[in-house]
Amino acid sequence: MYHKLTAVAPVAALALAAALTAAPALAEPAGSDQWQFEVTPYLFASGLKGTVGARGVTTDVDVGFSDIVDVLDFGIAGLFEARKGRWTFALDGSYMKISAGGNRSFQGPLGFVNNAALDVGFTQQSYAPYVGYRVLDERTKVDLIGGARYTSLESDLTLGLSTGDPLLPDGSRSVSGSVSWWDPIIGVQVSTPIADKWSFVGYADVGVGGESDSTYQLQALLKWQFGETYSAKFGYRYLVQDYRKDGLVWDLKFSGPYIGLGIAF
DSSP states (O other), rough: GGGGGGGGHHHHHHHHHTTTTOOOOOOOOOSSSEEEEEEEEEEEEEEEEEEEEEETTTEEEEEOOOHHHTTEEEEEEEEEEEEEEEEEEEEEEEEEEEEEEEEEEEEEETSSSEEEEEEEEEEEEEEEEEEEEEEESSSEEEEEEEEEEEEEEEEEEEEEOOOTTTTSOEEEEEEEEEEEEEEEEEEEEEEEEEEEEEEEEEEEEEEEESSSEEEEEEEEEEEEEESSSOOOOOOOOEEEEEETTTEEEEEEEEEEEEEEEEEEO
16 A cells, blocks of 8 residues: 555645644643633644655655745644543544646657656544643643644645647556554643733643654643633644555654644533
C-alpha cells in the first residue's frame, strides 16, 4: 500500500500543516457540579519542517503556512468540551482536503512534443478524544490529561500523458493510498489569571506506547473572556510527529500561531 504514496510525499507533507492537531489546551472549567459545554472553532496556522518518504525514497520539507493555503480546497477544525466538577471530556478534530497539479512538456525520441499532467488530491483527518482531571483548583489550576491522537492520511494521484506521436497512444494512470495510526498521550495543563478577564494557559503532552516512534506537543496561549459565553484564545503551538512503519516516513515538526473562539452553553 505504501508504495502508492511515494510520488506524492512532498505534497502530502504540505497537507497536514494547516490543521493537524492534537488536544489543544482545555478551556478553564468553572468548578461547577453542573454540566458545562463549550465549542471552539480554531485555526492552527502552521508551517512544517522535516522529512517524508516511502519505500526508501525520502525528501526534506520546509513549508510555510501561506504555501499550504494556496493548494487548500477545504479545511475545518474544532474542539468540543463537556465539563462537570473536576472532570473534562473532550473531542478535538480537524479535516482538510487539498489538491495540486502541474503540466510539463518534453520532446520524445522521435521529435514529437509530449505533454504530461499530474493531479494530486490529499485528505488529512485528525481526532483526539481525551479526559482531563483537575488536581489543583486554586488561583493556579492544574489538570492532568489522558487520551489519544488519531491521524489518517489519504492520497490520490492521476498522471495523464499526451504523446503527440501517432505511433504511441495517449494514456493516464491513477493510484491511491492511505495510512492511519493511533498514539496514546498523557499531558498536563496549567492555567492562571494574569489580569481582569485574561489568563495564561500552558499545555504539554507526550505519546506513550503508540504507533509513532515519538510524538509530543507544547502550547502556550492567552485567553480573553470578553463576554459571558464568549472567549478568544491566542497562542503558539509546537507539535512533533515521527512515524516510521512499513516503509513510510512521516517525521515532521509543526509550529505556528493558534487562534480560537470559545462559545460556551
